[in-house]
Amino acid sequence: MNKIPEIVLQSIKTDLAQVDRVSSNTSNVSKPGFKAYLSDKVGINHAQGELTKTSRVLDIAIEGSGWFVARKNDVLILTRNGQFQISNDGYLVTSSGYVLQGQSGDIALPEASFELRQQGEIIIDETYIDQFLTVEPTQNQLSQYNNGEIYLNSREKLKLSPSNSFRQGYLERSNSQPSEAVLQLMILNKHTQTMQKTYQAYDQIIQKTISELGK
Numbered sequence: 169m170n171k172i173p174e175i176v177l178q179s180i181k182t183d184l185a186q187v188d189r190v191s192s193n194t195s196n197v198s199k200p201g202f203k204a205y206l207s208d209k210v211g212i213n214h215a216q217g218e219l220t221k222t223s224r225v226l227d228i229a230i231e232g233s234g235w236f237v238a239r240k241n242d243v244l245i246l247t248r249n250g251q252f253q254i255s256n257d258g259y260l261v262t263s264s265g266y267v268l269q270g271q272s273g274d275i276a277l278p279e280a281s282f283e284l285r286q287q288g289e290i291i292i293d294e295t296y297i298d299q300f301l302t303v304e305p306t307q308n309q310l311s312q313y314n315n316g317e318i319y320l321n322s323r324e325k326l327k328l329s330p331s332n333s334f335r336q337g338y339l340e341r342s343n344s345q346p347s348e349a350v351l352q353l354m355i356l357n358k359h360t361q362t363m364q365k366t367y368q369a370y371d372q373i374i375q376k377t378i379s380e381l382g383k
Contacts (some may be wrong), residue, residue: 193344194363201229201248202316202342212313217248217343219335225281226252226260229340232332234302238266239274239322245319246305247338254280270298284336304329 196202203212219229222287225325230236235246238261245266252268255261259266260275268275275290275298283291288300303326306346314316 188313196316197342197346199249199316199342200251200339202344203206203248204314204342204344212310213343215343217340219338220341221338223337225337226254227337227339228252228284228300229291229335229338230332232302232303232329233304234329234332235305235318237267237303237326238262238303240264240266244322244324244326246299246303246309246320247316250314250339269301271301272298275300284334286333288332288334300334302329302332303327305344308315322366325363 190207193204193207203217203219205212205215214233216231219231220238230248230250236246236250238245238247243266245262245264247262249262251263253263254277255265255267258276258278260277262268270290277290277292277297279292280290285291288302290297290299305313306327309318309320309324312320342358
């Protein structure tokens with residue numbers, strides 16, 4: 169019986185962690201390429217998000233399981249968010265300033281206008297510039313997932329993902345489902361309240377027992 173508080177508190181702790189994951193799904197519902205957390209177990213939903221046409225040259229969507237690789241100093245990020253821009257020094261970068269990686273390293277673009285072919289080849293005036301590097305995150309790397317991105321040390325070994333198609337002028341939408349997230353939050357909230365009541369009932373029993381023994 170003395171294990172009841174430990175079991176109840178661990179259950180509440182687990183519920184709160186799941187609430188954080190579901191809340192992240194809700195707050196990132198409009199973030200391109202975001203992969204929703206699975207609330208009932210560790211991991212993310214790898215399902216392909218819907219592709220939306222933007223006609224913006226620097227918007228790029230991946231069709232397949234690969235992730236873009238970007239670098240800033242000694243930090244790498246893996247992301248599905250293809251909403252890119254060109255830095256002041258002429259590199260293709262993420263919204264947070266990480267430089268996109270190609271087969272030859274940092275992707276440098278002398279101009280914003282380029283052609284992206286289906287396999288990720290970047291072409292300017294019929295000249296090959298580079299090809300996007302895409303990778304498959306390992307299970308261990310996926311544990312570093314945070315709000316749509318995986319943060320890694322630049323020395324981390326990467327598994328290449330060659331079988332992907334690329335769509336220029338498109339963005340992959342988040343695969344988070346708001347209505348599902350709301351339902352999950354309601355269920356988690358109800359379960360947490362039940363555990364709190366269980367703990368309170370247990371505490372009352374203990375207090376009563378102590379009182380009876382003191383007579």
